[in-house]
Amino acid sequence: MIDETVNIKLEDLGYDDFFDLKWKSLELKNASAGRVTAEHKEAYKVKCSDGEYLAKITGKQIFNATTRADYPAVGDWVAITKLDKVRAVIQNILPRKTILQKKYSDKEAVQIIAVNIDVALIVESLDKDYNLNRFERYFVLTDESGIKPAIILNKIDLVAEAELNEKIEQIKNRFGGVDIISTSAITEQGLGELMNYIIRGKTYCFLGSSGVGKSSLINKLLKSNTIKIGEISEATGKGKHTTTARGMYFLENGGMVIDNPGIRDVGIAVADAGIENVFDEIILLSNGCKYSDCHHIHEPGCAVLQAVKDGKLDQAKYQNYIKLKKENEFYEMTDFEKRKKDRKFGQYVKKAKKRLKDFES
Ligand code: GDP
Ligand code: ZN
Numbered sequence: 001m002i003d004e005t006v007n008i009k010l011e012d013l014g015y016d017d018f019f020d021l022k023w024k025s026l027e028l029k030n031a032s033a034g035r036v037t038a039e040h041k042e043a044y045k046v047k048c049s050d051g052e053y054l055a056k057i058t059g060k061q062i063f064n065a066t067t068r069a070d071y072p073a074v075g076d077w078v079a080i081t082k083l084d085k086v087r088a089v090i091q092n093i094l095p096r097k098t099i100l101q102k103k104y105s106d107k108e109a110v111q112i113i114a115v116n117i118d119v120a121l122i123v124e125s126l127d128k129d130y131n132l133n134r135f136e137r138y139f140v141l142t143d144e145s146g147i148k149p150a151i152i153l154n155k156i157d158l159v160a161e162a163e164l165n166e167k168i169e170q171i172k173n174r175f176g177g178v179d180i181i182s183t184s185a186i187t188e189q190g191l192g193e194l195m196n197y198i199i200r201g202k203t204y205c206f207l208g209s210s211g212v213g214k215s216s217l218i219n220k221l222l223k224s225n226t227i228k229i230g231e232i233s234e235a236t237g238k239g240k241h242t243t244t245a246r247g248m249y250f251l252e253n254g255g256m257v258i259d260n261p262g263i264r265d266v267g268i269a270v271a272d273a274g275i276e277n278v279f280d281e282i283i284l285l286s287n288g289c290k291y292s293d294c295h296h297i298h299e300p301g302c303a304v305l306q307a308v309k310d311g312k313l314d315q316a317k318y319q320n321y322i323k324l325k326k327e328n329e330f331y332e333m334t335d336f337e338k339r340k341k342d343r344k345f346g347q348y349v350k351k352a353k354k355r356l357k358d359f360e361s
Helices: 017-026 059-064 132-145 161-175 191-197 214-222 261-268 272-278 280-286 303-309 315-333 335-360
Strands: 032-040 043-048 051-057 077-082 087-093 099-103 110-115 119-125 148-154 180-182 203-207 247-250 256-259
Touching (some): 032 051, 043 077, 051 077, 132 203, 132 315, 148 161, 148 214, 161 180, 191 214, 203 261, 214 256, 280 315, 303 315
Parallel strands (some): 148 180
Antiparallel strands (some): 032 247, 077 087
8 A cells, every 4th residue: 555644844844842732732542733724614624743633523523612712713723633535523622822813892602713823914905095004903803812913015106116115105104013025916026035934844824805906916826817816897996705625725935825715804893902002002001091991082181182183193093993883883783793692592493403414424
């Protein structure tokens, strides 16, 4: 018989001291470590050192699960028991290093989108849709997820160098020491730099509005057309996103990219907690507000408003803060969404139980 052992190094899949410590503390017997690279209904593709398995979770896990967060997600490190050469059962999910999630006000109702991402590449394009404020939204998200953010300014072929430099200056002034890479997926400028930025064994995701060029950039990195490029809609000049692929992609240089529709939507919902960190300046100022529950909009004795008036606080930053706050309150308010989600989770559990039965029989 031909030995088909592939021998992938776990380190190349992102395994490191963090996960090794967790692994050891579980004291498992007859289990192998693997990484969830895709989700197929209630089965998971798990990559191990000797190949890929289609894995299911146990009935006990389904029974004990109280939220969607108790289920594996793309990027998870799991302990599996192999049933044969292609099938396995997931015994444990290792604690996560980072969690990219949509959050609702009810702390239970989180939607996990991907986990264990090291760096989020926030893509913005230098065309007419360019928006400096939009970065803030993504920083909130990465901040809250524990993911390191970096910025990609794409479509540099559409602007003169002076304009690009000006934009870079603005970003630096506003956001400080964040890494910025400028690229064009068309002329391929900056792609070498982007490739070098991506490190073997680390996991990345591309965040950004539809049409900024995420698919184009990932395809360039993959040197293939795995991800469908949205056609430009003539009415809006915006790219329609047509991504159908789900899961994790492996780049030639050893980096990994998680891309799925959830990641593409994630920028829309901004969680509350993160806002506080991104706008520490405002939080600090708010200590001086007359009322402790001051909204910093029209309250008398508001130290934040005073700082804007005195030119001590950037007006744009202030306005963006208020805008994000409002959006966030909107998300907190949507009970309908929450109900819909709870129902979805119920259906998910029901289906998972049924599929597990089919799998075991
Ligand atoms: P996504 O929605 O972020 O994945 O964006 P796509 O990769 O689908 O790209 C949207 C549109 O922008 C497509 O028509 C691409 O060909 C175009 N595009 C992507 N990158 C660039 C670039 O660097 N320069 C220019 N001029 N167009 C680009
Ligand atoms: Zn105030």
